[in-house]
Amino acid sequence: GNSVTQMEGPVTLSEEAFLTINCTYTATGYPSLFWYVQYPGEGLQLLLKATKADDKGSNKGFEATYRKETTSFHLEKGSVQVSDSAVYFCALSLEGYQKVTFGTGTKLQVIP
Amino acid sequence: EAQVTQNPRYLITVTGKKLTVTCSQNMNHEYMSWYRQDPGLGLRQIYYSMNVEVTDKGDVPEGYKVSRKEKRNFPLILESPSPNQTSLYFCASSLKPGNHLYGYTFGSGTRLTVV
Numbered sequence: 506g507n508s509v510t511q512m513e514g515p516v517t518l519s520e521e522a523f524l525t526i527n528c529t530y531t532a533t534g535y536p537s538l539f540w541y542v543q544y545p546g547e548g549l550q551l552l553l554k555a556t557k558a559d560d561k562g563s564n565k566g567f568e569a570t571y572r573k574e575t576t577s578f579h580l581e582k583g584s585v586q587v588s589d590s591a592v593y594f595c596a597l598s599l600e601g602y603q604k605v606t607f608g609t610g611t612k613l614q615v616i617p
Numbered sequence: 618e619a620q621v622t623q624n625p626r627y628l629i630t631v632t633g634k635k636l637t638v639t640c641s642q643n644m645n646h647e648y649m650s651w652y653r654q655d656p657g658l659g660l661r662q663i664y665y666s667m668n669v670e671v672t673d674k675g676d677v678p679e680g681y682k683v684s685r686k687e688k689r690n691f692p693l694i695l696e697s698p699s700p701n702q703t704s705l706y707f708c709a710s711s712l713k714p715g716n717h718l719y720g721y722t723f724g725s726g727t728r729l730t731v732v
Contacts, residue, residue: 539720548621548707548723549660556718594659603648603667603714604675605721609659 507532509595511608518585518615526580526611528569528595536597538562538571538578543592543610552580552593585615619644623708623724630698630731638693638727640708646722648711649691650675651683653704654726660707666691667714698731705729 512527530536537556541549553562558573569580578595595608621642630636642649650665652675662675666685680702682694691710695702705728709721 537718541720541723546725548725549709549721550723551720554720598720603665603673604650604662607660609657 507536507597507599507602507606509597509606509608511593511595511611514592514610514612516611516613518613520587520615520617521584522615524580524582524585524589524613526593526595526613528578528580528608530576530578530595530597532576532597532599532606534599535573536599538569539596539598539605540567540569540578540580541594541596541607543594545591549594585613587615587617589613590615619722621708621710621722621724623706623727626725626727628727628729630729632699632731633697636695636698636729638695638706638708638729640691640693640724641689642691642708642710642722643689644710644712644722645688646710646712647688648714649685650709650711650721651681651691651693652707652709653677654707655704663693663706695729698729700731703729703731 508531539554540552542552553564555562555571561570592610594610598605651663652660664683666672708724
């Protein structure tokens with residue numbers, strides 16, 4: 506079946522540090538890949554996406570590159586801010602399937 | 618503003634007392650879905666709907682019902698809530714089934730406590 510594995514959190518970083526949150530996937534076929542962010546007390550918001558191999562999704566300073574050879578979609582940001590503190594979910598979706606498969610989420614805490 | 622609206626945001630109820638969590642979207646999306654979020658388990662799909670009058674079970678449908686009489690509304694019904702249904706619930710919608718290119722728009726969540 507399809508699955509998404511994320512690094513366990515929480516991840517604690519100082520402001521302006523470099524962020525990487527690892528995500529790998531297993532899928533039958535060629536999925537679209539997504540990162541969602543959940544700020545405290547809110548629903549999930551789509552952060553970025555990539556729909557084919559070697560695509561790079563980017564938004565709000567975050568980036569992730571669809572790596573088919575390593576089945577990965579790691580989230581990166583060069584300089585995190587306190588306002589980036591949230592839970593980040595990696596997810597995949599396959600054409601013809603009705604469901605999005607989510608990872609378990611990685612909590613990021615950025616301290617001043 | 619394009620959005621998915623859930624109500625209520627917080628709900629405390631007693632075991633066995635029927636309740637409904639409402640979900641409405643204003644984007645003319647065909648696809649709607651309910652998820653529950655639990656610590657360490659991530660998001661698990663409860664039910665989904667491909668369009669009006671078309672609903673189907675997700676991964677954890679036991680104890681829940683849904684209906685899709687209108688395109689914009691997708692209520693979640695707990696006929697006889699139990700404490701193991703204490704959770705954070707999210708409604709989500711997407712332009713088309715499959716979400717392959719579009720991703721979801723999520724509601725703000727409903728935190729349900731069953732005592």
